[in-house]
Structure formats: structure tokens, C-alpha cells
Amino acid sequence: MEYSQPNLLGFMLANTMSGPSMDATANATSSHNATSTPPSSSGSIYSLLFSPALLKYAKWVLMGTLIPYLQQICTWLYGNALSSMFVSASFTEYDDAYEWMMTWLAKHPKWRQARQVEVTTRHGCNHSARLILGDETDPTARNFSYIPALTSTQWMFYRGRWMTVCRTKDTTGWYGKADETLHVRLLSWDQRVLTALLRDARDLYEADKHSTIQIYTSDGDNEWRCIGKRPKRPLRSIVLEPGVKEDLLADAREFLDSKEWYNDRGIPFRRGYLLYGAPGTGKTSLIQSLAGELGLNVYIVTLSRSGMDDSALCQLVADLPEECVAIMEDIDAAFLQGINRDSLPPTGSAPPPPPPQQQQQQTQGGSKVTLSGLLNAIDGVGAQEGRILFATTNKYHSLDPALCRPGRMDKHIEFRFASRYQARELFLAFYEPPRKRERVGKGQRLDELAEQFAAAMPERECSMATLQGYLMQYKTSPRDAALNAAAWVEEQREEQKRREAGA
Structure with missing residues (x-):
């Protein structure tokens, strides 16, 4: 005896044909058998297509397909509604505006009552711990500050309007580098509210700069990164021969006030000073003091940094802000072969290669800056204008004349042992x-x-x-x-x- 397995079609046909219509179906079948006529399939297909089970199945399939699209539409409508009600802005940690906002947030009273904050005692420029007062009754107590916690959204008010703040870190950059971003949203139809916030943050940040200067150096990605703040050093604390520091300060101030004069005559708006002399005679101290007097931040260009080459140096100098003090210290010691073309043999041929040990050190990430690359970075087509460049050296007579000429190093100041x-x-x-x-x-x-x-x-x-x-x-x-x-x-x-x- 053979048994056939019931299938879905038979089950659905049975359900469709059950009920009061069973007798009619039976009569029709009996009549069909009696007359021995061929069966008609149109009625069965019609009943199958419009059966309740198939309609219910189709309804669930349709709902499962449409729900994700409806969710996307609702999300889009919600996002557009919020965009029309809020003014949004993002600030990356390598931009000056990021420091403005972090300073403003660190001093905002909201963080005294907030439940999700980041507490820091670091004094680097990427945080604003240095801006909040600690325990004034204890002179040895370390300062601390509260800043928005990572990934948490904080609500606050600015000039009677709701404002949200959120800090995030993105590790998708080169070498997994974590780039921090500050997101700010203001409940307003007008962008002028954001402009007012930026102005207030900038003014608060600039007020703090009256007593300090920022020190920048390049990181492994060849980007400028602030490494800290330093108190301004009074110019009277720098002891030189009469008139030296006063003349240098007056010359730098005159340069900063002469941008239009330079532009009218087509002269690159740059100024360079070469400070030379024995170690410990006050070259670096004078630069720091002058930067404080001029109200400019200091950018340290380390020519001997591992991995530094002509391309990286040109890019680094081109990324300098328009008004700043750039320092190239010990410029005579930044090159493996020196920076004086007079050191070539009389035949004009290339100098002999360095010892194998030095060659190995150079190929393992040492500096590869050449004299031509340095000259191009100082006054090439892509060189930044508006900056003041200070170069220091202990071996003045070993420098190439091309490096010391006016336009690159406009004034040379000698530092001697103390009188x-x-x-x-x-x-x-x-x-x-x-x-x-x-x-x-x-x-x-x-x-x-x-x-x-x-x-x-x-x-x-x-x-x-x-x-x-x-x-x-x-x-x-x-x-x-x-x-x-x-x-x-x-x-x-x-x-x-x-x-x-x-x-």
C-alpha cells in the first residue's frame, strides 16, 4: 500500500472548500463523474489566489517590506524637522575654534551641577583644565576642570535658548589615530546665535592669552599640535647689551603693522631673524619674551625630527598661521652633511658618503632635510606670509650665504658671553x-x-x-x-x- 504526503496546496484547497459549500462541491463532483467531462482548473486557481490564508501571508510580507522604508521616511522627516529648528556646528580638536569652545565650556557654570562630565588636571592645550580655578586657599593644590564627557549629550542654555553639546572620538584616521570632535546645536532659526556664541568663546579665550602664550610642535602626522601654555616672560628679565632687545621688539612691531605696505610693493610679507652665539647666552629666552610682548603663539620647527624631509618641512611651514613666531633652533646641526655649500671639495664633486653607522641612522627615520628644501620652505611659493621666523645657531660662520641673505634672515643678532x-x-x-x-x-x-x-x-x-x-x-x-x-x-x-x- 502506498501513501501520498499531504501538501500545502491540498491543505489550502481543503480549507477553501470546507463549510457549506462542501455539499455543492460533492454534487458537482458526482455530476462530473457521471458525465465523465474534463475538470476545469479556473475555479481552483481563483479560490487559491483569494484564499484567506494566502491573503494573510501577503499582508505580512507587504508589512515587513514597507516598515523599513517607513522608518527611513520618519527618520528623514524627524531629521529635517530638527535641522530646521536647530543650528548645528562641529569643531575638530586641531582647529583654534575648538579651543575657544572648550575654554568657554570649561568656565560655564553648567558643569558644576552636571552628572556626566570629564574631570581633568592636564595642562595641555587639548583640554581646558588650566582655565578653571582650584582651591585658592591652598597654593599647592592642583587646578582641575570639568569638560563634557565623551559620547554623552549635555543640555544647557545659551542666551535663553536650548543648546546641546556632545564630544566624540573617531578612530578611523591614519594609524587608528583618535580625532576628537565637539558637536554643538542651538535651538534657533537664525545663525546669528551661533556667531554670537563663537564671538563670546573667542573673547573669553583671548582674555586668557594676556598672561600666557601657546607652544606648538609637530606630531607624527606632520600636523601642528599644542603642547602647553607658558607664562609670558617679562622683557625686563632678559639682560642684553643696551638697546638690543628694544630694537628687535620695535622692528618686529613695525613689521606686523606694515602688511599693507608690503602688499602694495609686491614684497612677501615675511620677516626673519638669525640669533647666533654660544650656548646659554639667552637666544631662546629672548624669543619667548618677544612672543609674549607681541601676543603671538610660538611654533617650534624641529628640523632634526625623525622622518622630516623636504616635503614634510614645506607642508609644515605652509600650515603656519598668518601671525605667529616660528622657531628653528640649532639650524647648523639639523643636517647630516651640514648646510654650507662651501664645504664641497674644490673639484665641485659631491662630498664623500657618511660612515655606514650614520647612513643606517639616517635611513631608519632620521631627518632628510636638504639645504634647498629648507630655503624653499622659508621663502618658496608655498611659504606662509605674516609669520616671524627666528633661527638660532652656535656656528654662524658655517651657514651658507644663501640662507643668511636678506629676505630669509633680515637681521642678524650676536649673543656673546656676559659682560x-x-x-x-x-x-x-x-x-x-x-x-x-x-x-x-x-x-x-x-x-x-x-x-x-x-x-x-x-x-x-x-x-x-x-x-x-x-x-x-x-x-x-x-x-x-x-x-x-x-x-x-x-x-x-x-x-x-x-x-x-x-x-
Whole structure:
């Protein structure tokens, strides 16, 4: 005996034909058998297509297909409705506007009551911890600040309007680098509200710059990154020969005020200064002080950085802001072969290759900057205008004349070892005004001690850094510093003789 498996079609036909119509169907079948006529399939197909089970199945299929599209339509309508009601803006962490907003948010009272915040004591420019006051009653307490927590959306008010803030990090950049973005939305129909917010944030940020300058350096991706803030150093704390620092400051200010004059005459709006002399004579200190006086941030161009080449250097200099102080320190030591074309052999042929060890160091990520690449970065077609460039060197006469010519290095300032005049002025700047705990000495004025100190110092034998290091031993006792100066000088001379004998 054989059994046939029931199928879906038979089951649906059975359901369709069940009920009151069964008798009619049976009669029709009996009549069909009696007359032996061929069966008609049109009625069965019609019944199958319009059966309740098939209609219910089609309804669920249709709903499953349409629901995702309806969700997309609703999302689109919701997004457009929000876009029409909110003004949105995004700020990336490498842009100045990002620092404006982070400063403004860190000082906003909202973060004192917020439940989802990021607490930081870092002093880097990527965070605003340095801007919030800590415990003023404890001078040793570290400052801290609250900033928006990552991925959490914070609600606040700005000028009576709702405002949302959200910080995110995207790790899809090169080498998985996490790029931080700040998203801001304002409930307003007018973009002028966003403009007002940016203006307030910028003004608050600029107010903080009155006492500090920002220091930038390049990261591994050849992008400028702020590494911190430094207090402005008073120009009076820099002790040079009379008129040197004043003339340099006046020249820099005149340059910054002469943009229209440069443009009218077709002269590139750039200024370069070459500071040369022995180490420790105050070159870098003067640059930092001048940047503070001019209100400009400092950008350090490290020519000897691993991976630096001509292309990276040109791109880095081209990305400088229009008004800034750029520093290239120890420019004479930035190249494996030196930067003087006069060092070539008389035949004009290429210099001999460096030792294998140096070649290996250079190929393993060392600097590959050439003289032509440096010259092109300083005043090439893509060089940034409006910047002030300071270059320092300890070997002035080894520099190529092409690097030192006007247009690249417009003014050359020599820094020599300290004179007696500088020793006296350094003593006065170090101890003036006298504090109550300083033992100046009965019947002795500070200027008399300064004269005594200067008389004990040899002319042009010690650097300013060396003299300052000596005075640091007597921070609160100028009298002892003056009395022991002569003995200290003799000790330094003996030490120098021992070093020379050992060499």
C-alpha cells in the first residue's frame, strides 16, 4: 500500500472548500463523474489566489517590506524637522575654534551641577583644565576642570535658548589615530546665535592669552599640535647689551603693522631673524619674551625630527598661521652633511658618503632635510606670509650665504658671553624688588651689592645661564651671592682647566 504526503496546496484547497459549500462541491463532483467531462482548473486557481490564508501571508510580507522604508521616511522627516529648528556646528580638536569652545565650556557654570562630565588636571592645550580655578586657599593644590564627557549629550542654555553639546572620538584616521570632535546645536532659526556664541568663546579665550602664550610642535602626522601654555616672560628679565632687545621688539612691531605696505610693493610679507652665539647666552629666552610682548603663539620647527624631509618641512611651514613666531633652533646641526655649500671639495664633486653607522641612522627615520628644501620652505611659493621666523645657531660662520641673505634672515643678532654690565643688570633683576626675607645687609643697598658682584665677574668668560645658575644658589641672600662671587669664579676657571687637560 502506498501513501501520498499531504501538501500545502491540498491543505489550502481543503480549507477553501470546507463549510457549506462542501455539499455543492460533492454534487458537482458526482455530476462530473457521471458525465465523465474534463475538470476545469479556473475555479481552483481563483479560490487559491483569494484564499484567506494566502491573503494573510501577503499582508505580512507587504508589512515587513514597507516598515523599513517607513522608518527611513520618519527618520528623514524627524531629521529635517530638527535641522530646521536647530543650528548645528562641529569643531575638530586641531582647529583654534575648538579651543575657544572648550575654554568657554570649561568656565560655564553648567558643569558644576552636571552628572556626566570629564574631570581633568592636564595642562595641555587639548583640554581646558588650566582655565578653571582650584582651591585658592591652598597654593599647592592642583587646578582641575570639568569638560563634557565623551559620547554623552549635555543640555544647557545659551542666551535663553536650548543648546546641546556632545564630544566624540573617531578612530578611523591614519594609524587608528583618535580625532576628537565637539558637536554643538542651538535651538534657533537664525545663525546669528551661533556667531554670537563663537564671538563670546573667542573673547573669553583671548582674555586668557594676556598672561600666557601657546607652544606648538609637530606630531607624527606632520600636523601642528599644542603642547602647553607658558607664562609670558617679562622683557625686563632678559639682560642684553643696551638697546638690543628694544630694537628687535620695535622692528618686529613695525613689521606686523606694515602688511599693507608690503602688499602694495609686491614684497612677501615675511620677516626673519638669525640669533647666533654660544650656548646659554639667552637666544631662546629672548624669543619667548618677544612672543609674549607681541601676543603671538610660538611654533617650534624641529628640523632634526625623525622622518622630516623636504616635503614634510614645506607642508609644515605652509600650515603656519598668518601671525605667529616660528622657531628653528640649532639650524647648523639639523643636517647630516651640514648646510654650507662651501664645504664641497674644490673639484665641485659631491662630498664623500657618511660612515655606514650614520647612513643606517639616517635611513631608519632620521631627518632628510636638504639645504634647498629648507630655503624653499622659508621663502618658496608655498611659504606662509605674516609669520616671524627666528633661527638660532652656535656656528654662524658655517651657514651658507644663501640662507643668511636678506629676505630669509633680515637681521642678524650676536649673543656673546656676559659682560660686567650684564652681570650687574642680572643681579638687580634677580633680587629686585627685595623681599622681607631677603638679607640685603645692614647699611648696604642692592645696587652696591650688584656693583660688587659685577666687579668679581670676568669680562666675556661666563654665559648668562651660568651666572643665573650661580645666583640660584642664593635665591634669598644677595649679600652672600656678592661676597662669594670671586671665589666661585676661581672655581670655574680651575674646572675649565681640568676639562681642557682631560680633553
